[in-house]
Amino acid sequence: MESQTHLNQKVQRFSEECRQKGLSVTHQRLAVYKKLAATKSHPTVEELYDLIVPDFPMMSLATVYKTLETFEKHGFVSKTRPTGEKARFDANLNPHHHLVCKVCGCIEDVYDEALSRINLPDTKTSNFRIEDFRVDFRGVCSECQ
Amino acid sequence: MESQTHLNQKVQRFSEECRQKGLSVTHQRLAVYKKLAATKSHPTVEELYDLIVPDFPMMSLATVYKTLETFEKHGFVSKTRPTGEKARFDANLNPHHHLVCKVCGCIEDVYDEALSRINLPDTKTSNFRIEDFRVDFRGVCSECQ
DNA sequence: TAAAAATTTGATAATAATTATTATTTAATA
DNA sequence: TATTAAATAATAATTATTATCAAATTTTTA
Ligand SMILES: [Mn+2]
Ligand SMILES: [Mn+2]
Ligand SMILES: [Zn+2]
Ligand SMILES: [Zn+2]
Numbered sequence: 001m002e003s004q005t006h007l008n009q010k011v012q013r014f015s016e017e018c019r020q021k022g023l024s025v026t027h028q029r030l031a032v033y034k035k036l037a038a039t040k041s042h043p044t045v046e047e048l049y050d051l052i053v054p055d056f057p058m059m060s061l062a063t064v065y066k067t068l069e070t071f072e073k074h075g076f077v078s079k080t081r082p083t084g085e086k087a088r089f090d091a092n093l094n095p096h097h098h099l100v101c102k103v104c105g106c107i108e109d110v111y112d113e114a115l116s117r118i119n120l121p122d123t124k125t126s127n128f129r130i131e132d133f134r135v136d137f138r139g140v141c142s143e144c145q
Numbered sequence: 146m147e148s149q150t151h152l153n154q155k156v157q158r159f160s161e162e163c164r165q166k167g168l169s170v171t172h173q174r175l176a177v178y179k180k181l182a183a184t185k186s187h188p189t190v191e192e193l194y195d196l197i198v199p200d201f202p203m204m205s206l207a208t209v210y211k212t213l214e215t216f217e218k219h220g221f222v223s224k225t226r227p228t229g230e231k232a233r234f235d236a237n238l239n240p241h242h243h244l245v246c247k248v249c250g251c252i253e254d255v256y257d258e259a260l261s262r263i264n265l266p267d268t269k270t271s272n273f274r275i276e277d278f279r280v281d282f283r284g285v286c287s288e289c290q
Numbered sequence: 291t292a293a294a295a296a297t298t299t300g301a302t303a304a305t306a307a308t309t310a311t312t313a314t315t316t317a318a319t320a
Numbered sequence: 321t322a323t324t325a326a327a328t329a330a331t332a333a334t335t336a337t338t339a340t341c342a343a344a345t346t347t348t349t350a
Contacts, residue, residue: 108273136280172345296346301343306338312330313328
C-alpha cells in the first residue's frame with residue numbers, strides 16, 4: 001500500500017512531466033494514472049476502466065487504451081504480457097521482477113538485490129546488445145494454492 | 146543449426162510420444178513439428194503456416210493454431226508472448242532464456258549455467274510458490290543495430 | 291485386410307482484444 | 321476570453337485466436 005502523500009507526490013511529478021513533454025494534463029489522464037499508481041495489482045485495461053468508471057462515468061474504454069499507450073510511449077508505465085491473454089500495466093518503474101501465477105495470471109512485484117548483480121550472458125557471437133533484463137518467476141499464488 | 150540426424154531423432158521421438166499419448170500422428174502434425182523443430186526463430190503461427198504451405202498446400206491456418214495448442218498442452222512445444230502482438234513458439238524444451246529485441250521483436254535463445262544457480266527470492270510473506278523462472282534479456286539484435 | 295469407431299482436419303463463423311476514425315470537446319497559451 | 325492544437329467519446333474496423341461441424345483421415349477391432 002502506497003502512502004497517500006507518496007502517491008500525491010507521484011501524481012504531482014506525473015503532471016509536471018506531462019507538461020514538460022507537451023502532453024495535456026486531462027481529467028482522463030489523471031484518473032488513469034492515479035488509479036494505476038494506487039494499485040499493485042497490474043490491472044488490465046478493462047480492469048482499470050472498471051475501477052475508474054464509478055468516479056468518472058463518461059470515461060470511454062478506448063480512451064483508457066489510448067491513454068495507456070501514450071503513457072507507455074512516454075515512459076510513465078510499463079506493459080507486460082505473461083502467458084495470459086491481456087496486457088497488464090504497472091506504474092511502478094523501479095527495476096523489479098515478477099511472480100506470475102500460472103493458474104489465475106496475477107502478478108506480484110518482487111525485488112531482489114542479488115538479481116541485479118548477475119553476470120549478463122556472453123552475446124559476442126550473436127552480437128545482441130543487452131540493455132536490461134526481467135525475470136518472471138512462475139508458480140502458484142497463495143490464493144490459487 | 147540442428148544437424149539433420151538430430152532433427153530426425155527429435156521427430157522420431159515426437160511420433161513415439163504422440164502414440165504413447167493416444168494422439169494420431171497425422172501429416173499435418175508432423176509437418177508443423179518438423180518445421181518448428183528445424184528453426185531457432187521462434188515463429189508465430191502465421192510464420193509457421195507460411196513455411197509449411199509451399200510443401201503442403203492444403204494445410205489450414207486453423208489447423209496450425211489447433212496443432213500448436215495441442216502440442217503445448219502435451220508439452221511438445223513452449224509458447225511465449227513478449228510485449229509484441231503475436232504468440233511465438235519453440236520446440237526447444239531445454240531450460241533456457243531469451244534475448245528479446247525491442248525493435249523487431251525477434252527472439253534468440255540464450256543458455257547460461259550461472260543463471261540456473263541464482264537464489265530464488267524469498268516469498269514467505271506473500272506465500273507464492275515458485276516453480277521455475279525465465280529471464281528475458283531485452284535489447285537490440287544485431288540486425289536492428 | 292475390411293469395416294467400425296474415434297479422432298482430426300479444413301472451411302468458415304464467432305469472439306475477444308486492440309486500434310483506427312472522426313466529430314466534438316477540452317486544455318494550454320496569448 | 322479567444323485561438324489553436326491536442327484529446328476524447330462513440331463507434332467502426334481490424335487482428336489474433338477460438339469454436340463449430342461436416343467431411344476426411346487415422347486408429348482400432350473383427
Ligand atoms: Mn510490476
Ligand atoms: Mn527459446
Ligand atoms: Zn493465482
Ligand atoms: Zn531486432
